[in-house]
Amino acid sequence: MFITLEGGDGCGKSTQARLLAETLRSAGHEVVLTREPGGSPGAERIRSLVLQDDTLSPESTLLLFTAARRDHVENTIRPALAAGKIVICDRYVDSSRVYQGLDNPVARSRIDALHQLMIALDPDLTLIFDIDGDTADARRTIRDKASDRFEVRPREFHDGVRAGFRAIVAEHPGRCRLLDAGRSIREVSDMVLASLPETLLAPLLADLPQPG
Numbered sequence: 001m002f003i004t005l006e007g008g009d010g011c012g013k014s015t016q017a018r019l020l021a022e023t024l025r026s027a028g029h030e031v032v033l034t035r036e037p038g039g040s041p042g043a044e045r046i047r048s049l050v051l052q053d054d055t056l057s058p059e060s061t062l063l064l065f066t067a068a069r070r071d072h073v074e075n076t077i078r079p080a081l082a083a084g085k086i087v088i089c090d091r092y093v094d095s096s097r098v099y100q101g102l103d104n105p106v107a108r109s110r111i112d113a114l115h116q117l118m119i120a121l122d123p124d125l126t127l128i129f130d131i132d133g134d135t136a137d138a139r140r141t142i143r144d145k146a147s148d149r150f151e152v153r154p155r156e157f158h159d160g161v162r163a164g165f166r167a168i169v170a171e172h173p174g175r176c177r178l179l180d181a182g183r184s185i186r187e188v189s190d191m192v193l194a195s196l197p198e199t200l201l202a203p204l205l206a207d208l209p210q211p212g
């Protein structure tokens with residue numbers, strides 16, 4: 001199973017990705033936890049370029065994110081899925097659809113066409129972490145890590161990202177679940193688990209004391 005986590009900067013999805021990986025491992029699954037841009041040696045090298053170089057045009061930015069994704073899919077994601085592992089990926093193609101569709105927009109049809117042509121692998125489940133601008137701002141400030149060129153954009157940009165992800169959920173209701181990421185870590189992780197097919201967690205449920 002291939003699960004992706006998506007949302008704006010500061011939505012808490014990386015924490016939830018780690019918690020989800022731990023829970024699935026304790027249910028006996030082999031899990032590969034990975035991220036984009038990056039997740040394979042070649043893609044990690046592209047990551048440092050694409051996140052820092054603001055001289056790149058929107059089109060070349062999209063091509064670099066796609067090149068990184070291709071390397072990641074070839075070397076990390078497909079081999080793990082073929083070995084029967086669960087892959088959890090922090091950001092994937094929906095981030096390209098939203099961020100590159102927004103930042104000096106590259107036409108969405110081109111983003112989708114490039115995905116079909118060069119990647120052609122869609123997640124089974126995508127969790128979209130939705131959070132209001134004030135809470136996301138506060139979390140980004142606390143996190144205090146080196147910013148990339150997308151994170152430092154003004155509030156209107158982040159509001160556009162939020163709207164973009166909500167539109168993705170409306171467009172792909174079968175694959176996507178919208179989660180209220182403004183709640184506590186525990187509440188959000190419960191929502192994450194409730195979004196999974198029950199069979200994935202069955203070994204854990206069997207360990208719980210049965211009523212009566």
Ligand code: TYD
Nearest residue numbers: 009010036037065091092095096099150151
């Ligand atoms: P990262 O440090 O991984 O951010 P986060 O912790 O918020 O996930 O940086 C990823 C940045 O790259 C983020 O601002 C979104 C952007 N991005 C794109 O613009 N397009 C893409 O296809 C991907 C995967 C990420």
